[in-house]
Amino acid sequence: MGLGTVGGGVFDVLQRNQEEIKRRAGRGIELSMVSRRNLAAARAKVGDAAVVVADARAIIANPDIDIVIELIGGYGIAKALVMEAIAAGKHVVTANKALLAVHGTEIFAAAREKGVVVAFEAAVAGGIPIIKALREGLTANRIEWIAGIVNGTTNFILSEMRDKGLDFDAVLKQAQALGYAETDPTFDIEGTDAAHKTTLMSAIAFGIPVQFERAYVEGITRLQAADITYAEQLGYRIKLLGITKRRLNEAGAVVGIELRVHPTLIPMKRLIANVEGAMNAVMVHGDAVGTTLYYGKGAGSEPTASAVIADLVDITRLQTALPNQRVPHLAFQPDELAATPIMPMAQVVSSYYLRLQVADQTGVLARITAILAGHDISIDALLQRESAEGESQTDVIILTHDTVEGKMNQAIAQMQALPTVLAPIVRLRKEELS
Amino acid sequence: MGLGTVGGGVFDVLQRNQEEIKRRAGRGIELSMVSRRNLAAARAKVGDAAVVVADARAIIANPDIDIVIELIGGYGIAKALVMEAIAAGKHVVTANKALLAVHGTEIFAAAREKGVVVAFEAAVAGGIPIIKALREGLTANRIEWIAGIVNGTTNFILSEMRDKGLDFDAVLKQAQALGYAETDPTFDIEGTDAAHKTTLMSAIAFGIPVQFERAYVEGITRLQAADITYAEQLGYRIKLLGITKRRLNEAGAVVGIELRVHPTLIPMKRLIANVEGAMNAVMVHGDAVGTTLYYGKGAGSEPTASAVIADLVDITRLQTALPNQRVPHLAFQPDELAATPIMPMAQVVSSYYLRLQVADQTGVLARITAILAGHDISIDALLQRESAEGESQTDVIILTHDTVEGKMNQAIAQMQALPTVLAPIVRLRKEELS
Numbered sequence: 075m076g077l078g079t080v081g082g083g084v085f086d087v088l089q090r091n092q093e094e095i096k097r098r099a100g101r102g103i104e105l106s107m108v109s110r111r112n113l114a115a116a117r118a119k120v121g122d123a124a125v126v127v128a129d130a131r132a133i134i135a136n137p138d139i140d141i142v143i144e145l146i147g148g149y150g151i152a153k154a155l156v157m158e159a160i161a162a163g164k165h166v167v168t169a170n171k172a173l174l175a176v177h178g179t180e181i182f183a184a185a186r187e188k189g190v191v192v193a194f195e196a197a198v199a200g201g202i203p204i205i206k207a208l209r210e211g212l213t214a215n216r217i218e219w220i221a222g223i224v225n226g227t228t229n230f231i232l233s234e235m236r237d238k239g240l241d242f243d244a245v246l247k248q249a250q251a252l253g254y255a256e257t258d259p260t261f262d263i264e265g266t267d268a269a270h271k272t273t274l275m276s277a278i279a280f281g282i283p284v285q286f287e288r289a290y291v292e293g294i295t296r297l298q299a300a301d302i303t304y305a306e307q308l309g310y311r312i313k314l315l316g317i318t319k320r321r322l323n324e325a326g327a328v329v330g331i332e333l334r335v336h337p338t339l340i341p342m343k344r345l346i347a348n349v350e351g352a353m354n355a356v357m358v359h360g361d362a363v364g365t366t367l368y369y370g371k372g373a374g375s376e377p378t379a380s381a382v383i384a385d386l387v388d389i390t391r392l393q394t395a396l397p398n399q400r401v402p403h404l405a406f407q408p409d410e411l412a413a414t415p416i417m418p419m420a421q422v423v424s425s426y427y428l429r430l431q432v433a434d435q436t437g438v439l440a441r442i443t444a445i446l447a448g449h450d451i452s453i454d455a456l457l458q459r460e461s462a463e464g465e466s467q468t469d470v471i472i473l474t475h476d477t478v479e480g481k482m483n484q485a486i487a488q489m490q491a492l493p494t495v496l497a498p499i500v501r502l503r504k505e506e507l508s
Numbered sequence: 509m510g511l512g513t514v515g516g517g518v519f520d521v522l523q524r525n526q527e528e529i530k531r532r533a534g535r536g537i538e539l540s541m542v543s544r545r546n547l548a549a550a551r552a553k554v555g556d557a558a559v560v561v562a563d564a565r566a567i568i569a570n571p572d573i574d575i576v577i578e579l580i581g582g583y584g585i586a587k588a589l590v591m592e593a594i595a596a597g598k599h600v601v602t603a604n605k606a607l608l609a610v611h612g613t614e615i616f617a618a619a620r621e622k623g624v625v626v627a628f629e630a631a632v633a634g635g636i637p638i639i640k641a642l643r644e645g646l647t648a649n650r651i652e653w654i655a656g657i658v659n660g661t662t663n664f665i666l667s668e669m670r671d672k673g674l675d676f677d678a679v680l681k682q683a684q685a686l687g688y689a690e691t692d693p694t695f696d697i698e699g700t701d702a703a704h705k706t707t708l709m710s711a712i713a714f715g716i717p718v719q720f721e722r723a724y725v726e727g728i729t730r731l732q733a734a735d736i737t738y739a740e741q742l743g744y745r746i747k748l749l750g751i752t753k754r755r756l757n758e759a760g761a762v763v764g765i766e767l768r769v770h771p772t773l774i775p776m777k778r779l780i781a782n783v784e785g786a787m788n789a790v791m792v793h794g795d796a797v798g799t800t801l802y803y804g805k806g807a808g809s810e811p812t813a814s815a816v817i818a819d820l821v822d823i824t825r826l827q828t829a830l831p832n833q834r835v836p837h838l839a840f841q842p843d844e845l846a847a848t849p850i851m852p853m854a855q856v857v858s859s860y861y862l863r864l865q866v867a868d869q870t871g872v873l874a875r876i877t878a879i880l881a882g883h884d885i886s887i888d889a890l891l892q893r894e895s896a897e898g899e900s901q902t903d904v905i906i907l908t909h910d911t912v913e914g915k916m917n918q919a920i921a922q923m924q925a926l927p928t929v930l931a932p933i934v935r936l937r938k939e940e941l942s
Contacts, residue, residue, distance in 0.1 A: 087648050087796045097715055097844040098647050100832060195645075201797035203645025211629075211637025213532050214521050214817030281531055345779050345803060362521045363635035363804060363814040369779060370800035380797040383648030395829035398534060410531040 075130040075155055076145035077110040080169055080196070082119055083375030084143065084382050089123065099387045107133045134159050141389055143382060144168040153177055160184045160192070165393075167385040169196035169378055172261075175270035178277070178284035182403040189397040193385035198271045199224050199354045201377030202370040203384065208278045208358065209405040215360025217279035219319040221338075221507055224271040226352035226372045227262040228294050228314040230254045232302075232337075233350045236311070241299045254352055264293035265314060265335040272316030275356070276333050280320055280414065281406035285333070288416035292336035301429060301500055304471045308455060310339035310427075310504065311347040317505065321417060330417035339427050339473075339504040345369075346507065357507060365507075420480035425454065428472040429500035430489065434461045438494045439470065445492075449485040451477045467496055473504060509564040509589055510579035511544040514603055514630070516553055517809030518577065518816050523557065533821045541567045568593050575823055577816060578602040587611055594618045594626070599827075601819040603630035603812055606695075609704035612711070612718035616837040623831045627819035632705040633658050633788045635811030636804040637818065642712045642792065643839040649794025651713035653753040655772075655941055658705040660786035660806045661696040662728050662748040664688045666771075667784045670740070675733045688786055698727035699748065699769040706750030709790070710767050714754055714848065715840035719767070722850035726770035735863060735934055738905045742889060744773035744861075744938065745781040751939065755851060764851035773861050773907075773938040779803075780941065791941060799941075854914035859888065862906040863934035864923065868895045872928045873904065879926075883919040885911045901930055907938060 077085070088095070088105055096102045105123065109130040110116035116126045127133065133142060134155065142159040144166060146152040152173055159166050161184070168174070174181065174194055185192045195205045199222065208217070223229050227249065234245045246263065249255035261267045269291040277284045294314050305312050315338040321330045340347045345367055349355040354372025359365045371377035392400045402408060432438045439458070446453060454473040461468035474482070486499050511519070522529070522539055530536045539557065543564040544550035550560045561567065567576060568589065576593040578600060580586040586607055593600050595618070602608070608615065608628055619626045629639045633656065642651070657663050661683065668679045680697065683689035695701045707720040728748050739746050749772040755764045774781045779801055783789040788806025793799045805811035826834045836842060866872045873892070880887060888907040895902035908916070920933050 083796075091648060091650055091796070094650050095648060097840045098643075098836070100836075100841045201794075202800055203641050206640060206645045207637050209532075210822065211640045211818055212814065213821045214525060214529060214814045216525055216528050343782075345782060348777075348779060348782060360635075360814065362517070362525070362810040362817075364811055366636055366802070366804035368800070368802060371798045376796040377798055380646065380648045380794065383796075384645055387647045388644065391833050391835065392829065394833045395826065399825050399828045401825065402532070402534075406531045407534045 075109050075133055075142060076147070077108045077116050077119060078145065079375045080378045080382070081108065081145045083379035084145070085120055087376055087379045087383060095383065095387065099390055101390060103383070103386050103390065106139060107136060109133055130155050131158065134162050134164065139164060141165045141167060141386060144170060147172070149173055149176060156181060156192070157184060160188050160190055163188055163190060165191045165193070165389045167193045167382055167389070169194070169382060171197040171267070171270040171274060175273040175284055175286040178274070182408070185403065186408055191389050191392065191400060192403060193389060194274070195385050196378045196381035198274055199356055199368070200370065200372040200374065201380040202354060202356065202368045202372065203381070204275070204356050204368050205278065207368055208275060209401050212358060212360050212363060212366070215362045217320065218359045218361060219317070220275050220279055220356060220358050221346070221505060222272065222275065222316045222356035223313055223346065223349050223354050224316050224356065224372060225262055225268040225314060226354060227255045227259060228268070229349065229354070230352045231263070232294060232312060232314065235297070235299060236302050236306070239299055239303070242295055242297055263295050265291045268314060268316045269335040272318055272333060272335055275316070276318035276331060278405040279318060280331050281404065281410060281412050282331060282414055283411055285416050288333060290334040290336070290419040294337050297337055298500070301427070301502060304429065304457065304469070305339050305427065308457065308471070308473060309342050311342050312337050312339055312502065313347065314338070315340070315505065321423070328414055330415050330421065332422050333416045334419065334422060336503055339502055340507055344507050420478070420483065422479045423476050424479060424503040424505065425476050426474045426482055427502040427504050428474070428486070430470045430495055431467055431497040432470050433494040433496060434466050434468050435494055441492055441494070442470065442489055445485050445488045446474070449481045451481060451485055509543050509567055509576060510581070511542045511550050511553060512579065513809045514812045514816070515542065515579040517813035518579070519554055521810055521813045521817060529817065529821065533824055535824060537817070537820050537824070540573060541570060543567055564589050565592065568596050568598065573598060575599045575601060575820060578604060581606070583607055583610060590615060590626070591618060594622050594624055597622055597624060599625045599627070599823045601627045601816055601823070603628070603816060605631040605701070605704040605708060609707040609718055609720040612708070616842070619837065620842055625823050625826065625834060626837060627823060628708070629819050630812045630815035632708055633790055633802070634804065634806040634808065635814040636788060636790065636802045636806065637815070638709070638790050638802050639712065641802055642709060643835050646792060646794050646797060646800070649796045651754065652793045652795060653751070654709050654713055654790060654792050655780070655939060656706065656709065656750045656790035657747055657780065657783050657788055658750050658790065658806060659696055659702040659748060660788060661689045661693060662702070663783065663788070664786045665697070666728060666746060666748065669731070669733060670736050670745070673733055673737070676729055676731055697729050699725045702748060702750045703769040706752055706767060706769055709750070710752035710765060712839040713752060714765050715838065715844060715846050716765060716848055717845055719850050722767060724768035724770070724853040728771050731771055732934070735861070735936060738863065738891065738903070739773050739861065742891060742905070742907060743776050745776050746771050746773055746936065747781065748772070749774070749939065755857070762848055764849050764855065766856050767850045768853065768856060770937055773936055774941055778941050854917065856913045857910050858913060859910050859938045860908045860916055861936040861938050862908070862920070864904045864906070864929055865901055865931040866904055867928040867930060868900050868902050869928055875926055875928070876904065876923055879919050879922045880908070883915045885915060885919055
């Protein structure tokens with residue numbers, strides 16, 4: 075259902091590698107029907123290899139079809155079709171992160187009821203088998219945290235901003251001209267797409283229902299070239315990270331889950347800091363395995379098709395297993411999902427990068443550091459730029475140790491009120507990922 | 509069977525995370541018996557949690573046991589026990605790469621015959637779920653090549669040689685003192701361990717039987733600090749890579765498989781060039797997915813236990829599936845394995861790094877470059893060190909483009925015979941991994 079970029083890729087890869095796939099799976103996989111509104115375009119693509127229909131419901135109505143692939147996207151018709159396919163007893167493979175991050179609870183419950191699988195490896199980080207790694211490969215672990223670059227458009231923009239010293243707007247135009255960003259790039263640059271993917275990883279890692287509405291989402295549109303440069307001087311690179319963490323109290327009990335997407339300073343020497351251009355990478359920290367990382371193309375026709383087809387083969391295999399022995403949709407048995415709350419952002423613990431544009435006067439630093447100390451926020455590094463000749467203002471950059479975001483907000487409000495702080499304070503979060 | 513470092517880790521992780529694992533798997537996993545020659549040490553470790561026996565055969569003889577974990581290692585008793593466990597109808601989980609790389613064909617055939625699984629995620633790259641990624645996650649792809657850092661000891665030694673500018677022998681002693689290298693480090697430093705793992709990945713990637721005896725194996729013992737320094741100057745880092753590639757003829761037909769382990773120059777900007785210390789990383793290039801990379805701890809008690817337990821959970825799940833629907837041991841259906849030959853090293857295609865110690869005389873370079881040209885070997889970069897004051901000799905470093913190793917061997921023999929070439933020519937292979 076949907077024969078666009080990814081659908082075309084699925085068709086191409088199944089055609090090209092059908093022998094190789096059959097040698098592995100022990101059976102062929104036949105794409106028997108495809109739907110696309112533009113029938114002529116669909117016929118031009120698949121020729122006689124599959125029946126072409128304009129109405130996706132004709133696929134769901136076909137009793138000979140075992141598995142339906144949803145590649146339409148969005149919450150509208152895609153949701154209706156997925157629910158109808160499940161109701162018709164079909165297994166579903168989808169790349170639709172938005173749909174699952176928002177309506178996953180309803181969809182997975184319906185699938186369980188009918189004893190069918192909804193597979194979604196393609197929904198997170200394209201061709202990287204990260205869902206399989208989290209649900210199966212790391213099943214022995216308590217996952218402690220995940221941090222991922224899961225949106226290629228924003229990573230491309232950040233790489234270019236750093237390489238060329240340009241501001242966000244200039245690079246976005248260039249990315250759009252090159253096809254790395256869509257005409258309406260809102261979902262990418264505002265962090266929504268990354269938050270959909272992080273929401274899915276969070277649910278799978280921690281055994282909680284998908285709760286996109288509780289994710290904190292901050293994009294890269296307000297990021298300035300100056301902060302990228304200062305971060306580099308301090309040994310950090312700025313990436314848009316999707317972060318989810320299990321937070322423990324002092325007794326070691328789980329008190330909440332952090333779920334957040336925002337530009338983040340990461341030490342340059344970390345592998346993930348060196349993931350450039352449109353590539354994706356996800357770090358997963360488990361208590362037994364330690365830190366692992368998964369890297370590859372997070373989007374595009376054939377990388378996404380690679381994940382869709384892996385799901386197809388998995389379904390053909392698991393079909394003969396008892397339904398309750400299959401890998402659960404969210405990694406944990408449905409009756410074992412936890413009610414652990416997603417923490418409000420004010421309770422999140424992070425370290426911070428602050429940039430303050432201050433009057434070049436005696437005592438300015440003393441007042442700023444006193445405010446931080448007053449909120450129990452300790453300073454990790456401080457950089458004061460020499461003021462340019464003839465200027466009476468300068469930049470002060472502060473890196474802090476870990477603190478609760480609520481305290482940091484209070485400290486920032488107090489510093490902002492100082493007459494010697496001349497512009498809105500820039501605040502970015504920092505993660506050591508060690 | 510075997511309660512040493514890894515066995516102890518399996519016990520610890522199963523104890524610590526049993527609730528978490530049960531929430532995922534839908535059932536508990538109980539370690540009911542453990543064997544170790546030193547009964548007192550075994551009892552001190554497991555207490556009352558499991559029956560302790562000195563003879564592993566008591567485990568195989570127990571009709572209540574479904575899955576046997578072999579963590580003894582080596583080809584001797586471990587092979588006998590694995591074959592006996594299979595004969596007794598037990599599934600087997602093992603971390604024993606040496607055993608499978610050498611005797612895999614026999615072992616997998618016996619398992620198939622009895623309808624049991626031999627699972628070995630822990631045999632390659634420790635806690636990184638690379639076997640799962642290759643066998644399942646990338647199943648849609650024609651794998652084109654794999655290149656991996658799959659031995660932590662040698663990667664630690666190479667990282668230290670570069671950081672401290674030391675020669676191999678000095679760093680080995682230090683690594684032994686720190687416990688990063690064993691008292692008899694031969695299997696690690698001569699590349700054997702990496703070749704075992706690469707052999708397994710090669711079989712899974714290309715659908716061929718395991719053929720360790722055909723692998724080309726060259727360790728790091730002869731590597732000199734000078735070559736690490738020159739490589740850095742040219743923008744490369746030296747890593748011990750396990751490489752396996754599908755080689756095509758001009759018509760696109762597969763003519764052979766390359767399977768080799770040797771020190772390799774890699775461009776510094778590749779992520780894998782920045783994998784430091786005892787960490788592992790594997791790059792996999794598939795035709796649909798492009799390049800992916802998997803990174804993590806390749807050894808150690810709990811990382812390896814993480815992989816062992818993932819296999820345990822997989823087996824509990826697949827037990828209810830029809831045996832012929834399970835993931836095949838070598839990714840491809842057993843009757844679909846190909847007879848594609850492993851190519852002799854002389855037919856392998858690579859680019860090269862050469863270091864020639866030459867007399868500082870007119871015409872030396874002309875003779876060397878003429879020999880290379882005479883073998884159709886084209887030069888990518890050349891670096892001639894200025895000879896130190898009072899010295900009449902200098903180093904010439906040459907990077908070549910791709911050529912067949914046989915031709916390179918002939919060219920080296922001819923250059924070596926020149927009276928102006930004063931020492932054995934250093935030859936290293938180079939991979940762009942793009």
